[in-house]
Amino acid sequence: MIRLKLTAVGASTGVIIPKEMLTRLNVGKGDVLYAVETPDGGYRFTPFDPDVAGRMDKAEGIMRRYRKTLHTLAK
Secondary structure, X not given: OOOOOEEEEOOEEEEOOOHHHHHHHOOOOOOOOEEEEOXXXXXXXXXXXXXXXXXXXXXXXXXXXXXXXXXXXXX
């Protein structure tokens, strides 16, 4: 478990994320993290946009369905 400290940032509140955690998430200053609510009421932080993941799943389904057509069009 990693303990994160909340700190004042202007009129808002920020959190200090340790370097080791940033490295493991493969993110750095200026990158975006998404807070995804979990069924138990907590949050999971991820650098991946959950909306894009859903769209990619749909796109992969279309590509599987039309594999031969897309292969022919690629020639």
